[in-house]
Amino acid sequence: MALKNDIQKTNDRFREAKTDDTVQVKITGTSGNATDWKTLDHFFENDFEVGAKRDYTVTHFGLSVGSPVILTFRMTGWNADKNWLVDDVVVKYNDQLYEFPIYKWVENDELSVTLGKACLPQNVTNDSVKAMRASEIKYNKNYLPWNDNTTSEDDLGFGLPRYLKVDQNKDVPRIYRLTNDQSNRATEAGLQLAVNFGVNLFIGPKEIKELDDYRKMYFGTGQDDPPFIEDWKRDSEFGRQVLTGISPTAFVRCTKLPKNCNVTQDHVGNMLETGKTLDSEMAAGKIYIADYSYAADIDRNWIPFANKQFECTNCIGLFYVTASGDFLPIAIQLVPGDVESVFTSTDESHDWLLAKIYFRSTQSAVHEWTYHYLLTHALSETFSVATFRNLPHCHPLYKLLRPHLSSVCNINEQARKLLLPKNALANQAISLSALGTIRRSFKNFDLSHSDITQDLKSRGVDDADLLPNYHYRDDGLDIWNAIKSYVSNVVNFFYKNNKDVKKDFELQGWASDLANEGFAWQDGNTRGMPETIKSVDELIRICTIIIFSSSAQHAAVNFGQMETYQFIPNAPASMIMPPHKKGEGSLKRILDSLPGIGTSNILLTFAFALSKYSNDEIFLGDRAYPLFVEDEVKGMQNDFRADLNKLGLKFYNRNKTLKYPYWYLMPDKIPIDINI
Structure with missing residues (x-):
């Protein structure tokens, strides 16, 4: 299996969008199988600078993956604060293009995204996609907690519409x-x-x-x-x-x-x-x-x-x-x-x-x-x-x-x-x-x-x-x-x-x-x-x-x-x-x-x-x-x-x-x- 023209664009509106870390991708296909982790890298190039677009070829040998339905990214390297803001990815497989509009941060954990076509949950047939959607919601509820309930008027949140729990601005999720x-x-x-x-x-x-x-x-x-x-x-x-x-x-x-x-x-x-x-x-x-x-x-x-x-x-x-x-x-x-x-x-x-x-x-x-x-x-x-x-x-x-x-x-x-x-x-x-x-x-x-x-x-x-x-x-x-x-x-x-x-x-x-x-x-x-x-x-x-x-x-x-x-x-x-x-x-x-x-x-x-x-x-x-x-x-x-x-x-x-x-x-x- 070869996926050519895996085109990835780094966002250009955020100064922190770039990364110097190593970015890896794993591709899950319609069969439910996935590739191994593949490193995205061009020798002696800064691949993921702000606004950068890059093409990569991902080659897989092993069980058939089928056409791509999920992309999973992770970063490895020396940076303690790992983050990268990717706009979109277009994958070419068997002469067909598969769009993955992302516009999300790849942070310390992995980031998985599905194909760009929107779908109601009751219409999803792929088990991998079902599991990924459920996992994403579970993660987001922990990642984006409501502010704590309070019964004291001394607390700022008392009597207000509920808002995101965060201690200071630097802790606002990316x-x-x-x-x-x-x-x-x-x-x-x-x-x-x-x-x-x-x-x-x-x-x-x-x-x-x-x-x-x-x-x-x-x-x-x-x-x-x-x-x-x-x-x-x-x-x-x-x-x-x-x-x-x-x-x-x-x-x-x-x-x-x-x-x-x-x-x-x-x-x-x-x-x-x-x-x-x-x-x-x-x-x-x-x-x-x-x-x-x-x-x-x-x-x-x-x-x-x-x-x-x-x-x-x-x-x-x-x-x-x-x-x-x-x-x-x-x-x-x-x-x-x-x-x-x-x-x-x-x-x-x-x-x-x-x-x-x-x-x-x-x-x-x-x-x-x-x-x-x-x-x-x-x-x-x-x-x-x-x-x-x-x-x-x-x-x-x-x-x-x-x-x-x-x-x-x-x-x-x-x-x-x-x-x-x-x-x-x-x-x-x-x-x-x-x-x-x-x-x-x-x-x-x-x-x-x-x-x-x-x-x-x-x-x-x-x-x-x-x-x-x-x-x-x-x-x-x-x-x-x-x-x-x-x-x-x-x-x-x-x-x-x-x-x-x-x-x-x-x-x-x-x-x-x-x-x-x-x-x-x-x-x-x-x-x-x-x-x-x-x-x-x-x-x-x-x-x-x-x-x-x-x-x-x-x-x-x-x-x-x-x-x-x-x-x-x-x-x-x-x-x-x-x-x-x-x-x-x-x-x-x-x-x-x-x-x-x-x-x-x-x-x-x-x-x-x-x-x-x-x-x-x-x-x-x-x-x-x-x-x-x-x-x-x-x-x-x-x-x-x-x-x-x-x-x-x-x-x-x-x-x-x-x-x-x-x-x-x-x-x-x-x-x-x-x-x-």
Whole structure:
């Protein structure tokens, strides 16, 4: 038996991908027999350098092996830390090509992979492949453990979606490693933090005497003004950022005022259309509410080096859709149940501006911990760990989902060190406790919240006639439908009917692990994730949620942070003074209420770091890991890319008509996974 043109490619996106060790291969064939270990080596060549492609001939004498179905690699040599990242292998045997897309690390242990064609476990007939799949799952469950269960609120993991158990970043399994450019971006962000502090120390403002002094904090580091800087005080701009900014799912249609909201017709009547009342406009679907009164349940962080806590109002904001389609704030109540804390645009200008700043401050804090971290980062990691633990490399859902779940465990491990703890720098600059906010939100989470079609309907914001210019909804639905179409095509290609879904025991193990160990691990609440998946449609929905949350939704709430937060008064994530009463508003009161230079510098720097793309970013629709070898599926991927290109053109043409383009969901701005 001779296997010629055994072509192997070493990955070129990771600096550690190469190896100087001796690489050996064993080939198992359809007969169940295998070759001996064969060394892959070209004399006096560095065979496995980054990006290297090499051809080898493997000759076998002995029992017939048959056509190759499993490749097993191992490394021998002097290196203690043995690892090699191989992209793919193509084996030519009897003039036929056999593709093995791998994109995995060969580490201290052996690595076995099957042929590239995806296969459901119940359809596997080869005993060697059956055994290999079972062995791979068993290994992965030990290699990728869930974090330990805990009953103590002192433990970081308490009350959070479950995540990967790892002590420090260097221990993150290699399958989750960041690429060279992604790692460099993280390093640059740390350097930028130090540079910002240094620059602002020497050439930044020494004190804040007027609101424009906050602009000097980013001018010194080479940043331009946000595009809306001239309009940030306007009600129309305030409403635009609430409607379709980086926290676009934090409001609902208001059909009845909550009991703790004291806004009346007398407060807002002159801001409504002639002859209309607050009750009639609520009935007509023109009143919307952002209710943050639940923030009363969340601890406030302590101001660094001060014996007091940050202020964060438990505010309620009412918004009105005008005849011209503007989304305007008509009332902000800073203290629920206190009618004296209701402010409107008819109040003195400083009173009204400060009320809007307090509202935006609460919105910013909740955005960072709930809408950004919990609903994208944390959920994506739970999806990721369950997927890598339970689905073998040759499972079609592994191939479908892996590109969207490859980096999040790494970046989240960093967040659990640098962002979430009580004494973390970022947490100390934001008014609301990170863990307190996330725990409170996860307690009430349901998987339907991550289904944009259900979320829009449940919030009463799905009607474009009632709520125009809601670009997140319009673009998000388009992206969702494109993802769903792609997922539907792939899933239906492998699962011909509901019986195929029910019989897939690897899939059912994945669903059970995700529901019971990922979501219900502490309180028994699976949060809408089924423990068993019974239909093709249900599987399509869950996979669409996973991909959308890990790509489009993250883009919608993350990459606009710099332009939103860089001018601190526009949306400060913390405040110093307690909320004002009517008549107390003044420029001095506003300046005294806003965060100081040190806190503002931290907020500015983290917004900058979180908004950066890496130089090697892979965007939605691109093939990060070409794991599928089936021509039919490759065609589906091409169709998906074409659909996204059409949407990009549609959004581009729409944006040309807008004063401030909505670019957060442009397909070429949506990374394929969460890596920052």
